[in-house]
Amino acid sequence: MNQILKSTFAAGALALLLAGSASAVTLNMHNGGDPTSLDPHKLSGDWENRIAGDIFEGLVTEDAGANPVPGQAESWTVSDDKTVYTFKLRDGISWSDGKPVTASDFLFAFQRLFDPKNAAEYAYLQFTIKNAAAINEGKITDMAQLGVKAIDDKTLEITLEQPSPYFIGALTHYTGYPLPKHVIDAKGADWVKIENIVTNGAYKPTEWVPGSHVLAVKNDKYYGAAGVKIDAVKFVTLEDNAAALKQYRAGEFDILTDFPKDQYQWIQENLPGQAHVVPFAGLYYYVINSTKPPFDNANVRKALSMAVNREVIGPQILGTGELPAYSWVPPGMSGYGDPVMVDWKDLSYGDKVAEAKKLLAEAGITPEKPLKAQLRYNTNDNHKRIAVAIASMWKPLGIDIELYNTETKVHYDEMQRGLLEIGRAGWLADYNDADNFLSLLKTGIEHNYGKWSNADFDKLIEDGNKEQDQAKRAELFHKAEKIALDNTAAIPIYYYLSENIVSPKIKGFQDNAFDIHRTRWLEKTE
């Protein structure tokens, strides 16, 4: 009971506080799951990113359209060989307790991120930094060798392993946030408890009830505080989408970050203009175990891919109109231009099926002599619908699919151990670069569940990442993508959509391919 009293008191005090200011505006956001932590080094989900990105800010941050813009750094310079970045920190940046944010807070955060003792799940995202990977793997124990130096309080120098065109974009990620060294030194692991935590973003967290909500109020010490229009954000934990939609209709939520797909039509009719359904930098795909006969035959894989009628999946099976994917890299990746499409994209579906039948017949698979194969997916209604539909598309070709589903943890554990014939996977971009998707097919990396391997492909990706010139780099990547598609390294199915419902009261919500909408760009009118 004590806890309730305490939180009641805290909320009461806050209400008084807010009532005191002229017009307190709270944004009520349906945020899905419970955050793992408020410590940026322990996060991995988009619902955690929404909180972390409002309360912390890196050298570089996102504008309203999720493009990288200067954050805590006011500007930066790059050496001629594009491996040394020198950041100049903004004047007047400080933590929510008033202490200034210095270059050593960034240095401290990067060292902590890579320190194996801290076991940061997402450390690998910043492995472009010199010696970061070696330190994280324990091969180097001397932190001084990390490619991050605090030259003085206002200047931070970061050296990379090799030029990386997406480094600036990756710095917007929560693994690039500074941490309050003075608080962590004083409180140790407890620095992140709600009563101790200090942050440098537009908001500071003041209340966290696990299973209920995180409340963050405007941080007056934030350099851009004058432009922040919403006084507090309540990130509400609620896994039931249908209940969230009812709450939205009753005015209890301003933004829903997800909604039940089967109600999309109803939403369009009854809440016109409020559903924001836009392409998202993510790919839904099936992997095929290319080490196992007959799937080691590229023609068999191609036939499977051709026979998937992608056009019906978004509009009819899912009902939200996901766009069919014929490329490996989703459209809209920075500096990449249009992705390469499979060369049979424009055939009619009948022709595709005829061709697929021919290819399979050559491999000795016909409806009379069917191939039995297992298709596995993690337990979820949408995955199931898609699997059932695709199995029925494959059936006339002589592929007898056995559907096999397990919960998410088991699914990925088994896929990584190579226990699959055909399996469902998905990927959401970590940063705005085609490399993020192409790397999924490189030889020997964990995410390459199908164990597809092609030396030319690997070489092109490697060369592309060394290339300084953006256009030439894109060209190398395009070639690599073409190889992957020609060999049917995997079966792209659809590009993800971000699905938000935004109340007409909210202004400044810009749709973008990364589904990042920092609260400081939003406004709420009554």
Next chain:
Amino acid sequence: MFSYAFKRLLSTIPVLWIAVTLAFFVLRLAPGGPFDGERPLPPAILKNLAAHYNLDKPLVEQYLIYVGNVLQGDLGPSFVNEDFSVTEQLMIGVPYTFTVASLAIVLAVIIGVAAGSIGAIYQNKLPDYMIGFVILTGLVLPNFLVAPILQLVFGVKLGWLPVAGWGNGALRNLVLPVIVLTLPHAARISRLMRGSIIEVMNANYIRTARAKGIGPRLTVMRHAIKPALMPVVSYLGPAASYLLTGSLVVETVFGLPGIGKYFITAALNRDYGMVLGTVIFYMVLIIILNLLVDVAYAFLDPKVRTR
């Protein structure tokens, strides 16, 4: 009485130990671990995580460390919700669940006993049939159906009550979840009560009371209810432990931060620490409630007391 209760408590220790041991090892047999997910982690990082949580040690050693910690009252870290230990999470969630659950229990007993008694007094007459009908509805409608309907009617359409949320424990926020939790239990209790009173009414001492000229209503109130409560009490033990461990559906639909979803989500997340913590918590709760039921028996039935 006290030595009896104490002995009962002692005998539960081995049960608790067996349950924890079983849960510990069976959990590890399940494929997949706490760090498997949509994004595979590089081996070096997995190694760091395993070392952080002692998962790199031999299983028996992990078990000994865990049991050692539990004996010192420490349920260990949660693998998924890292800012709160298992004990802290339970401490935070329990008040919410207990508030809603105890209201539901009290309400279910009041409604159930009243409805059951009325049904018994007017056995096979109109009030009995009417109550029977309402109760049957309460029994057959599952809570995952009742909850959204109530939300839609009272929250969205009429706008009288909040659709979901804790709202700092305000009564208006509690109404819907408590009703959803109360309905099936009130229904069952009233069935038990009705049957039990009808049975008791055939007993000799009731006939004696009636023969002395006491009216049917007074007979029920004064002489029948107390003995008739026995089956209700034995039902209340399991029902209370069911309610107090929280309801996944009600907590998810109404967005309450209780402990009901811990067990399920922890198992799905392979949050080893949290699963074991909830197992221990549930066991202790069930043991205490069963003890209370036994004590209540002794209070209600002199035959049990003297035995």
